[in-house]
Amino acid sequence: MWRQIIPPIDKRSAKSFIRTNERIRAREVRVIDENGEQLGVMAPFEALKMAREKSLDLVEISPNAVPPVCKIQDYGKYLYEKDKSDRAARKKQKVIVIKEVKFSVTVDEHDYVTKKNMAVRFLHDGDKVKASLRFKGRQMAHRDLGYKIINRLILDIGDAGLVEFMPRMEGTTLHAILAPSKKAEQQQQAAPAAPKKAAPAPAAPAPVAATSAPETAPVADPVVASTDAVTVEA
Numbered sequence: 001m002w003r004q005i006i007p008p009i010d011k012r013s014a015k016s017f018i019r020t021n022e023r024i025r026a027r028e029v030r031v032i033d034e035n036g037e038q039l040g041v042m043a044p045f046e047a048l049k050m051a052r053e054k055s056l057d058l059v060e061i062s063p064n065a066v067p068p069v070c071k072i073q074d075y076g077k078y079l080y081e082k083d084k085s086d087r088a089a090r091k092k093q094k095v096i097v098i099k100e101v102k103f104s105v106t107v108d109e110h111d112y113v114t115k116k117n118m119a120v121r122f123l124h125d126g127d128k129v130k131a132s133l134r135f136k137g138r139q140m141a142h143r144d145l146g147y148k149i150i151n152r153l154i155l156d157i158g159d160a161g162l163v164e165f166m167p168r169m170e171g172t173t174l175h176a177i178l179a180p181s182k183k184a185e186q187q188q189q190a191a192p193a194a195p196k197k198a199a200p201a202p203a204a205p206a207p208v209a210a211t212s213a214p215e216t217a218p219v220a221d222p223v224v225a226s227t228d229a230v231t232v233e234a
């Protein structure tokens with residue numbers, strides 16, 4: 001059976017879609033050398049020849065430019081620096097998570113307050129909140145009760161969140177989505193970290209005033225004490 005031989009592809013190049021060396025198909029490229037100086041526009045094979053003479057690679061760094069921009073550099077080092085910058089960018093990105101708080105038509109006051117506080121905490125943490133209420137059986141005939149609970153939640157949350165999707169029905173579930181308000185986010189970013197309280201220094205002992213024994217203090221008679229001691233030994 002005939003099989004087509006496919007040239008090996010660098011897995012890192014396939015992952016990031018970066019053309020290098022012979023895989024650059026443009027008719028002309030703008031070339032930058034390893035020192036960052038522009039060498040002008042030339043055919044890819046001429047630029048590749050210059051890169052080979054310096055034991056480096058020809059890397060297409062801007063494929064959408066006209067003509068594409070290529071740089072003579074170490075391809076492995078280029079990928080390392082690119083991955084490092086991508087990781088740093090990902091660390092700065094903030095992932096917004098949607099957390100759901102579920103209610104029921106027959107929710108009691110204590111349970112409602114607990115879940116409302118959870119929603120406020122989620123919003124302060126920068127996450128979105130999906131408030132959902134599911135109707136069961138004959139409860140579908142009393143949708144107004146569900147709307148009252150969700151609308152009450154929106155009012156109680158107040159400035160902590162903004163309504164992104166007003167309460168609406170999807171099947172047997174009523175839900176609304178709340179997003180963190182810009183005011184709450186600014187307050188969270190502006191709030192400085194609470195400084196650690198230094199341990200209180202131990203109090204210096206109070207100076208003890210030297211007191212002299214009163215002149216009238218009774219003094220034990222050494223003769224009597226010696227006599228008693230002799231009497232005991234006898």
